[in-house]
Amino acid sequence: xxxxxxxxxxxxxxxxKYPDRDIVDLAAEAARGAIADAGVGMSDIGVLAAGxxxxxxxxxxxxxxxxxxxxxxxxxxxxxxNVMNACATGATALRTVLMAIKAGETDIGxxxxxxxxxxxxxxxxxxxxKADGAEFTPTGRVGQVAPLDGRIGTETxxxxxxxxxxxxxxxxxxxxxxxxARISEKNxxxxxxxxxxxxxxxxxLDQIMNDVMVAYxxxxxxxxxxxxxxxxxxxxxxxxxxxxxxxxxxxxxxxSASVLTSDPWTETCQVLPDxxxxxxxxxxQAYTLAGVAPEDLDLVELHDCFATAELVHxxxxxxCEPGGAVDxxxxxxxWRDGRLPVNVSGGLQSKGHPIAATGIANVWEVCHHLxxxxxxxxxxxxxxxxxHVIGLGSACGVHxxxxxA
Amino acid sequence: MxxxxxxxxxxxxxxxxxxxxxxxxxxxxxYFDHRNACARCxxxxxxxxxxxxxxxxxxxxxxxxxxxxVAVPFAAAVxxxxxxxxxxxxxxxxxxxxxVRLGMKVRLAxxxxxxxxxxxxxxxxxxxxx
Numbered sequence: 339x340x341x342x343x344x345x346x347x348x349x350x351x352x353x354x355k356y357p358d359r360d361i362v363d364l365a366a367e368a369a370r371g372a373i374a375d376a377g378v379g380m381s382d383i384g385v386l387a388a389g390x391x392x393x394x395x396x397x398x399x400x401x402x403x404x405x406x407x408x409x410x411x412x413x414x415x416x417x418x419x420n421v422m423n424a425c426a427t428g429a430t431a432l433r434t435v436l437m438a439i440k441a442g443e444t445d446i447g448x449x450x451x452x453x454x455x456x457x458x459x460x461x462x463x464x465x466x467x468k469a470d471g472a473e474f475t476p477t478g479r480v481g482q483v484a485p486l487d488g489r490i491g492t493e494t495x496x497x498x499x500x501x502x503x504x505x506x507x508x509x510x511x512x513x514x515x516x517x518x519a520r521i522s523e524k525n526x527x528x529x530x531x532x533x534x535x536x537x538x539x540x541x542x543l544d545q546i547m548n549d550v551m552v553a554y555x556x557x558x559x560x561x562x563x564x565x566x567x568x569x570x571x572x573x574x575x576x577x578x579x580x581x582x583x584x585x586x587x588x589x590x591x592x593x594s595a596s597v598l599t600s601d602p603w604t605e606t607c608q609v610l611p612d613x614x615x616x617x618x619x620x621x622x623q624a625y626t627l628a629g630v631a632p633e634d635l636d637l638v639e640l641h642d643c644f645a646t647a648e649l650v651h652x653x654x655x656x657x658c659e660p661g662g663a664v665d666x667x668x669x670x671x672x673w674r675d676g677r678l679p680v681n682v683s684g685g686l687q688s689k690g691h692p693i694a695a696t697g698i699a700n701v702w703e704v705c706h707h708l709x710x711x712x713x714x715x716x717x718x719x720x721x722x723x724x725x726h727v728i729g730l731g732s733a734c735g736v737h738x739x740x741x742x743a
Numbered sequence: 744m745x746x747x748x749x750x751x752x753x754x755x756x757x758x759x760x761x762x763x764x765x766x767x768x769x770x771x772x773x774y775f776d777h778r779n780a781c782a783r784c785x786x787x788x789x790x791x792x793x794x795x796x797x798x799x800x801x802x803x804x805x806x807x808x809x810x811x812x813v814a815v816p817f818a819a820a821v822x823x824x825x826x827x828x829x830x831x832x833x834x835x836x837x838x839x840x841x842x843v844r845l846g847m848k849v850r851l852a853x854x855x856x857x858x859x860x861x862x863x864x865x866x867x868x869x870x871x872x873x
Contacts, residue, residue, distance in 0.1 A: 460808060474748050474859045479776035481752030483865050484856055488813035489750065490867070491830040492806045497819055500804035505821065508801055508845040515840070554805035554840060603783040608774055609828040610802060610821045 342576035343436045344590040345739070346446070347376025350569035350699045353536040353690035355456045360396025361568075365403060365452035366410045368570035368695075372448065376572035377586050380412035383572070384444025387419045387434035389427035389451035389694035392458070403452060403694075416444075424729025425643065426598070427451055428569060428697025433596050433735065435573045445578040451699075452568035453692035459564070462495045462730075496553035496561050496644060498730065501610055503646025504555070506653070512664040513649065515555040519546045522560040522645040522687055524673055529684025531674075531715035536565040536690030560645035562691035569698035588742055591705045594628035594722075595738040601731075613647070613728055617654035620736040624724070625656070628738040632656045635678060636720040637707055639700040641728045642685040652680070655726060655736075674715065682707075682715055700725040701737055708741040750856050750867035751775075760853045760868065761796050764827060765789040773827050795825035796851040797873055803845070805838050818843040822870050824851075834869035848873040 349371035351364055365388070373380060388404030390397065397406055404418035417438075423430040428451030435447035474483035487493040507513035523543050529535040541559055549557040574582075579590055599620040604612045625631060632655065640655060642648035649663050657678055658666035666672065672680035683689045683703040686696065704723035706712045725737045749756055753763045753775045764773040769786030773794075780787045803820035818833040820843070834852060836842045849870035856867040 460810065472859065473861050474863055474865055476748075476752055483748055483750060483859075485812075486751070488806070488809050488815070488817055489832065489856060491819040491821075491832065492804065492809070492817075494806065494809060496808070497804040497806045501802040501819065501821060504804065504845065505802035551805075551807045553807065556804075603772070605772075606821075606828040608776070608782075609830045 343439050343593050344574050344576060344579050345571050345593060345701070345705055346378065346574040346579065346586060346590055347372045347374070347572040348570070348698070348702045348705050349375050350534060350695065350702045351567050352534045353565045353567035353692060356454070356566045361390060361394055361403065361452050361454050362396040362406050362410055364454070364566060364568035365407045365450050365570070368452065368568035369407060369411055369448060369450050372570035372572045377583065378446060378572060380414060382446050383414065383416060383448045385417050385435055385438040385447035387421055387431040387447070387449045389421050389431035389697070391422055391424065391427050391453060391693040392455065394454050403450070407450060423733045424731050425641065425693050426697060426727045426729035426733035426735045427694040428699070429727045429735025429737065430598060430697070430733065432571055432698055432701060432737070433598050436593060436596050439573055439575050445575045447573050448570060449573065449698060450568065450570040451694035451697060453694045454566040455564040455692050456566050457564065460494045460496070462493050462498065492553065494553065495730070496556045498611060499644040499647045500553045500556050502613055503644070503649055505610060506650045506663065510661040510664070516543070516547065517664060517667065518555050518560060518645040518649065519543055519557070521648050521667060522546050525642060525681050525685035526559060526688045528674055528682050528715070529688035532684050532689060535684040535688055536563050537688045538684070556644050556646055560687060562643045562686035563688065565690035565692050567690060567692035567695045567699070569695045569702055571698050571701065589709050590742050591708050592740045592742065593737060594630060594740045595624035595736065597623045597627065597736045599734045611730055611732060613730070613732055614650060614654050616732055616734045617651060617726065617728060618656070620734045621655045624736040624738050630722055630738055634722050635724050637679045637682060637704060637717045637723045638726070639681055639683060639703050639723070640726040642681055642687055643691060645687065648681070648685070651726065655724065674717065679717055682717060697727045697735055700727060701739065704739050708739060745858070745862050745864045747864045747866050750865050754866070754868050756853070756866055760851065762794040762829060762851065762868070763791045764794050766792045794827050794829065798822040798824035798829065798849060798870070800833070800843070800845055800847045800849060801828065803833065803843050805840065805843065820870065822849055832869040833871070835871035
């Protein structure tokens with residue numbers, strides 16, 4: 339069994355719109371990029387985990403990416419795991435490869451996440467809500483006679499995550515629309531330094547607050563940007579890494595913790611998805627595994643699928659005292675020049691959120707800084723970072739990464 | 744008066760409309776949907792219990808963009824009804840942040856959602872300012 343697992347190579351495509359390229363093209367670019375970055379070859383890869391959520395062009399359907407990718411970059415016959423875990427799909431692919439290496443099945447493996455989401459619109463929407471028509475017949479687990487989206491709450495993501503953030507502000511009596519908009523202002527400002535972000539435009543607080551309201555308090559720029567993209571990572575066992583070249587060893591990033599949790603039962607989770615408890619559980623496990631405390635972190639990439647989500651994850655990841663998320667943000671700590679920079683990539687709101695690519699892209703961003711290769715947006719001297727994603731339903735992935743000594 | 748059916752089976756119509764929860768006989772966890780077993784304690788026996796019709800808004804959003812056919816804006820909220828959280832819209836008041844507020848007191852109210860081909864009305868519920 340391998341004791342430790344490292345990231346040997348990692349890459350992401352620029353996030354954006356690729357009308358002329360299919361999902362497999364994007365996955366191939368990321369996979370070949372990660373293999374080249376790792377300094378290995380396709381024949382060294384002993385396992386492949388491929389994440390895709392939506393299916394779409396280039397694929398026969400969701401869950402088909404792995405073998406479709408092999409047809410384009412190398413049919414080596416190794417085991418392929420097609421994984422899908424909502425917005426935690428990429429992190430799940432990464433962790434699948436890590437587990438195969440830990441189990442001793444192979445020394446080197448490849449994780450890929452790819453998605454085409456440009457123009458996808460609202461996610462989670464159940465579709466048209468017509469009540470009139472044929473005779474009412476109760477169906478499903480609540481015996482409904484008509485669609486419920488818009489009649490009993492909302493099923494769309496901006497509204498669900500808006501309520502998650504509003505519940506936090508009510509629980510602690512702090513925070514409002516403007517606060518959430520300022521979180522978004524930070525991430526859009528950060529994205530101006532990221533050439534791979536889908537959007538790199540700095541927006542003023544006024545522009546953000548006066549943009550189209552999607553689901554109060556989330557305006558359009560406060561929602562994750564639907565876009566296309568892919569990311570990939572090559573993982574290696576610590577034992578195998580020891581026999582590699584000095585340059586490979588120097589650039590390798592240690593995965594000090596890799597944790598995946600699901601949402602445990604909580605009193606109110608059937609009414610409002612509880613994205614807090616599983617994130618806190620994952621963070622606690624990760625800090626223990628890594629022997630790292632939140633104050634040791636030099637940067638964090640967390641799942642800001644909406645501005646309202648970023649706030650609660652400050653607390654869930656224990657970047658502040660319980661109830662202290664508003665104060666943490668207002669202290670300026672989470673800006674890139676602050677004590678604990680959060681989402682220096684621009685986050686999902688500005689870098690973009692091609693679902694299955696997001697988990698590995700967040701890890702890539704952290705690795706980029708730990709390797710000292712982040713150029714204009716480099717967080718100087720970064721040694722330890724955390725990458726977090728959450729998929730509603732729910733799944734939470736947390737990875738703690740450390741620079742080679 | 745037209746025949747009426749509830750929009751969902753956990754809404755009880757009549758003179759005093761109210762919601763029913765399926766309560767786990769073993770641990771008391773409450774669910775509005777039908778469960779195969781309790782997600783908390785794995786027990787498989789449930790009993791129906793009435794849920795308080797008055798409560799306090801714990802969270803809300805005002806949805807301005809929704810799927811085609813869903814009327815907007817609407818205020819989706821989470822209401823604490825004497826310890827049981829309920830999902831529902833805030834109705835009978837404008838859907839804006841001046842009228843829908845965290846911590847506001849609300850009570851259950853019903854309204855006709857639509858009519859089917861035989862003239863039967865579907866009745867839904869929401870919460871109105873108390």
